[in-house]
Amino acid sequence: MTAPGVDAGVPVLRTEGITKRFGAVVALRGVDIALARGEVLGLVGDNGAGKSTFVKIVCGFQRPDSGRILVDGNEVHLHSVKDARAHGIEAVYQDLALVPQLSVYQNLFLNREVTTLGRLGWLSTRKMRAEAKAYLDDIKVSIPNIEAEAETLSGGQRQAIAVARATRQNAKILLLDEPLAAMGAKESALIIDLVKDLSSNRGVSILVIDHNYAHLFELCDRVNVFQQGRVTFDRRVEETSLEELTELMVSEYRRQVMAGHVELGDAGTA
Ligand SMILES: Nc1ncnc2c1ncn2[C@@H]1O[C@H](COP(=O)(O)OP(=O)(O)O)[C@@H](O)[C@H]1O
Ligand SMILES: [Mg+2]
The missing domain is CATH 3.40.50.300 (P-loop containing nucleotide triphosphate hydrolases)
Incomplete structure (x- = not known):
């Protein structure tokens, strides 16, 4: 479903003429993409x-040297x-995204901003666990034990949790x-x-x-x-x-x- 005021025909993400150089190396020479x-x-x-x-x-x-980035048609x-x-917009880099010593559910709730660390304390553990479980079920990610510390998971599971966290937090x-x-x-x-x-x-x-x-x-x-x-x-x-x-x-x-x-x-x- 498209949010009100968002034209379904307009790409969610569009780039126009993105260029980037690193010293003598020209990495990007004008990249245009559109993502629906x-x-x-x-x-x-x-x-x-x-x-x-x-x-x-x-x-x-x-930062690009030149070019435009548009989200829902707005620069x-x-x-x-x-x-x-x-x-x-969020990039997920599997291992960087998680805190190895925290459990699956804590990682799902952990935000990078201090303000939401406050929220961590505010939400009851039971509620966090239940919400984490519900969300993972919802997106069909099966993690046998959401109490498990992130570092005990496989690479694929960690990646899945990192992606789940990004989307749970509205990416x-x-x-x-x-x-x-x-x-x-x-x-x-x-x-x-x-x-x-x-x-x-x-x-x-x-x-x-x-x-x-x-x-x-x-x-x-x-x-x-x-x-x-x-x-x-x-x-x-x-x-x-x-x-x-x-x-x-x-x-x-x-x-x-x-x-x-x-x-x-x-x-x-x-
Ligand atoms: N931080 C950087 N400093 C200098 N050169 C870079 C840097 N990042 C990328 N490059 C150069 O920019 C070009 C594009 O690299 P990259 O975007 O990593 O390509 P790809 O991901 O397609 O392999 C390469 O020549 C790379 O060496
Ligand atoms: Mg690369």
Whole structure:
């Protein structure tokens, strides 16, 4: 359901001409993306193509040199991660997000701002547990014991809790930078199911970076390819294929070899 006053046709997140350089390195050369409500958009591309930098800009961690960011059609100026959160934008970095010694339910309630630490004390433990349990059930994240300390969970479970916390605290745009890296099939499935549930049942819009095309096709509605700081390809997943994406990457790799940017046998395309 769309909030009153929000036009369903307007992308939840739009960027226009985002550029960023680090000294002599031009990381982003004018990135335009559009993310619809409840859409999952995958970002792929070689190492160094600018994907992570783009995510860091959209979550307020870094400032662009130029370009605009629009949320629900209105330009926003993100000077910090806190600013971005206030607009419902949140990047989830699995381990950084949780306090290892706190339980699952405490982590779900823990906010980064001191004001809500007050709320932690105010809410009864029983109520927190019940709400945490209800919310996790609601988004179909099964954690056997919500009393368990975060550090005892698997990587997939920790990632799921971090995502759950962001959305429980009203993130409407989630940014995930390689959320499935170093995860086994079962762990990946947990996150893939969660992303799908949040997008289709709760209207959360999700930007996800992943190198694994099989995951992307399972996860995403649409894919954007980053090449040298630009989006060079934008397709719905049903309008492209594993073969087409692979071919794009291989030809980019060949181009870079020809240009002398990478050595043959370099792991640069990983
Ligand atoms: N903090 C930084 N300082 C200097 N260069 C950076 C910094 N962050 C990224 N870069 C450079 O910007 C380019 C894009 O990097 P990145 O956004 O990490 O690409 P990707 O995530 O697609 O692999 C690379 O050349 C990288 O070395
Ligand atoms: Mg990266």
